[in-house]
Structures are given as C-alpha cells and as structure tokens.
Amino acid sequence: MQVRSPFPIPFGWFQVAWSADLAPGAVEPIEYFGRHLVLWRDESGAAHVNDAFCPHLGAHFGYGGHVNGNDIVCPFHGWRFDCDGRNTHIPYSQRTNKKACVEPLPVREVNGLIMAWYHPEGAEPTWEIPVVPEFNDPDNFTAVETREYLIGAPWQDLAENGVDAAHFRYVHHTEEVPELESYETDGPLAKMRSIQKFPTPRGVVDGRIDADSFGPGFSVIRFSGIVDTFLMGCNTPLTRNSCFMRFTFTVRNMGDEALNSTVGKAFVAEIDKQVQEDRPIWQNKAFLARPALADTDGPFTKFRRWASQFYAEGVDDSQLVYFPTETKAYDPIQTASRTFGSDPTAD
Numbered sequence: 001m002q003v004r005s006p007f008p009i010p011f012g013w014f015q016v017a018w019s020a021d022l023a024p025g026a027v028e029p030i031e032y033f034g035r036h037l038v039l040w041r042d043e044s045g046a047a048h049v050n051d052a053f054c055p056h057l058g059a060h061f062g063y064g065g066h067v068n069g070n071d072i073v074c075p076f077h078g079w080r081f082d083c084d085g086r087n088t089h090i091p092y093s094q095r096t097n098k099k100a101c102v103e104p105l106p107v108r109e110v111n112g113l114i115m116a117w118y119h120p121e122g123a124e125p126t127w128e129i130p131v132v133p134e135f136n137d138p139d140n141f142t143a144v145e146t147r148e149y150l151i152g153a154p155w156q157d158l159a160e161n162g163v164d165a166a167h168f169r170y171v172h173h174t175e176e177v178p179e180l181e182s183y184e185t186d187g188p189l190a191k192m193r194s195i196q197k198f199p200t201p202r203g204v205v206d207g208r209i210d211a212d213s214f215g216p217g218f219s220v221i222r223f224s225g226i227v228d229t230f231l232m233g234c235n236t237p238l239t240r241n242s243c244f245m246r247f248t249f250t251v252r253n254m255g256d257e258a259l260n261s262t263v264g265k266a267f268v269a270e271i272d273k274q275v276q277e278d279r280p281i282w283q284n285k286a287f288l289a290r291p292a293l294a295d296t297d298g299p300f301t302k303f304r305r306w307a308s309q310f311y312a313e314g315v316d317d318s319q320l321v322y323f324p325t326e327t328k329a330y331d332p333i334q335t336a337s338r339t340f341g342s343d344p345t346a347d
C-alpha cells in the first residue's frame with residue numbers, strides 16, 4: 001500500500017466544535033481521527049463525545065438520537081446512556097445492560113472551544129489546554145471571528161509551516177520573513193518567539209509573532225506591533241491524510257468600534273489568504289524524511305523531534321520519500337505574489 005506520510009494520527013486534544021454551535025440538548029454526528037463519533041450537550045450544559053454506534057444493535061446516535069436529562073437516547077430502540085457511556089435505561093425492560101458501553105472520549109470546554117482527547121489506545125490525557133486570557137476577556141478583546149478549512153494533507157505537514165520562516169516570502173509574499181528568536185520545546189509544549197518587521201507609511205515597525213503549541217491540536221499565536229491580534233489555531237485530523245483546521249481570532253479593543261472592526265477584518269483576511277496560498281503546497285507536497293535544508297532554514301529538526309512524541313502507533317520508516325497518493329488539481333487562486341506582480345520566484 002502506498003502511504004502519503006510515515007505518520008499515523010497523532011494523539012492529543014483536538015477541537016471538535018465551537019461552544020456556541022452546540023446548544024443544550026443538541027446531538028450531532030462528527031467524524032474525526034478516522035472514527036464515527038457523536039457530539040452532544042446534556043441539559044445541564046456539559047458537552048460530550050462518544051463513539052457513534054449503539055452497543056445494542058449498532059444505530060448511529062447522531063442520526064435521530066436525542067438528549068433526555070443528562071442521558072443520550074438511541075433512535076433505534078430508545079436505550080439511554082449516560083456521559084460515561086453506561087446504559088441507564090431500556091424502555092421495555094426492568095433491567096439495564098451492564099456490559100453495554102458507548103466509549104466516551106475525554107472532553108474539555110475552554111476558550112469557547114469544545115476539545116476532545118484522542119488517543120488510539122484510549123490512554124488518559126497527559127496534559128491540559130490552558131485558559132487563554134485574550135479569549136476570556138470581552139471588555140478588552142473583540143468578539144471572535146472564525147474560519148474553518150478542510151485540508152487534504154497530514155497533520156505534520158500543516159504544523160511544520162510554523163517553523164518555516166522562508167516560505168512567508170515565497171508563498172505569502174511578505175516583505176520580511178519572521179526572524180526567529182527562540183524555539184523551545186518542553187514535553188508537549190512548543191514555544192516559538194520571533195520578530196517580524198512591518199513596513200508602514202511611517203517606516204518599519206518592529207512587531208512580534210509568538211506561538212505557543214499545546215500538543216498537536218492547539219496553538220495560540222500572538223501578533224503584536226502596530227496592533228495586537230490573537231489567533232487560536234486548531235488542527236483536527238479527520239484521517240491520517242486530512243485535517244480540519246479552525247481559526248478563532250480576536251483583536252485587543254482599541255476603544256473605537258470602527259477601528260477594531262477594520263483591523264479585525266484586515267487581520268482575518270490576511271491569515272485567510274495565507275491558508276489559501278499554503279493549501280496547494282500542502283495538498284501536493286511529498287514528505288521527505290531527510291530534507292535538504294539551508295543553514296538559515298528554521299528549526300525543522302527540533303520541530304520534527306517534538307512532533308514525533310505524539311505518535312503512539314508505529315511510524316513507517318521504510319521510505320525516504322512519501323508521495324501524495326492523489327494530487328489535487330491546482331486551484332488557481334490569486335496569490336499575493338501574482339496580485340502585486342512581484343513574484344520572487346519569477347525569472
């Protein structure tokens with residue numbers, strides 16, 4: 001079998017929804033980590049993720065199931081289960097089935113995100129998702145803007161973008177590339193500190209891009225300088241070869257509604273454009289086990305060492321090059337380079 005990358009699906013915390021999109025009593029089918037799952041919110045307000053299929057005769061809870069109190073009810077024969085997946089009621093029997101269990105995934109709801117813990121062997125969480133002050137302070141930060149993207153590439157190829165300073169110039173056509181100050185890892189955490197110069201009508205302003213990753217599925221990126229803008233970037237693997245990426249944005253309140261909105265829109269538009277520019281590269285690239293790096297390239301080796309801790313299953317090391325299993329038609333988007341007519345790769 002030809003594989004697209006050496007890596008299985010990583011374990012960790014992954015966003016499965018925004019809190020605001022799941023009302024009490026809601027039941028939704030979701031598909032992540034190569035699994036069918038059900039996302040639901042009980043009447044006391046807690047969000048849950050369980051295996052999608054009823055242990056009785058296999059109905060999918062996400063299609064017709066409903067919530068009763070703090071239980072989920074199967075659409076097929078009305079059996080009820082609590083959030084731990086235990087059978088609490090069979091409507092046509094005096095007894096419950098003690099063996100029937102709908103496997104739960106650990107869930108945390110923080111920063112307006114519903115995060116589920118995926119581990120291929122069902123191991124318990126080994127770190128937590130922090131409260132991010134900027135996304136919990138509506139007086140000082142604007143209401144969030146969100147974007148979502150389906151990307152046909154493995155998690156690691158998307159995540160590696162963060163340490164790839166040079167591509168900003170060539171793919172995103174920024175005038176300057178971020179200058180790395182430090183890249184430190186500590187268990188599941190990775191912290192990148194960088195300086196970014198912004199050309200403005202009044203001269204070049206020094207800004208910063210600081211990114212903190214908490215495992216493979218959750219990063220906070222802080223852009224400061226002219227204005228302070230913040231992004232939670234969440235990549236959730238659908239399969240080993242595809243990811244759902246969700247971005248949540250906020251801007252530090254500058255005390256002027258119109259200005260906040262202009263800055264916010266420009267920020268979201270720029271990041272959105274960058275994803276569109278990255279997408280054809282990600283979807284069609286090969287994975288090289290031994291890339292030919294320049295001495296001034298970013299900390300790829302350190303990033304790959306950090307990433308490798310999240311693979312509980314075996315990593316394939318039989319090939320040096322992993323090609324895309326299907327190439328995606330090149331989507332002729334209007335990249336910044338083309339729009340501004342100064343493509344640095346043009347000859």
Ligand code: FES
Pocket residue numbers: 054055056057058059074075076077078079
């Ligand atoms: S399949 Fe769920 S109650 Fe029968």
Ligand SMILES: [Fe+2]
Pocket residue numbers: 161167171172274278
């Ligand atoms: Fe990029």
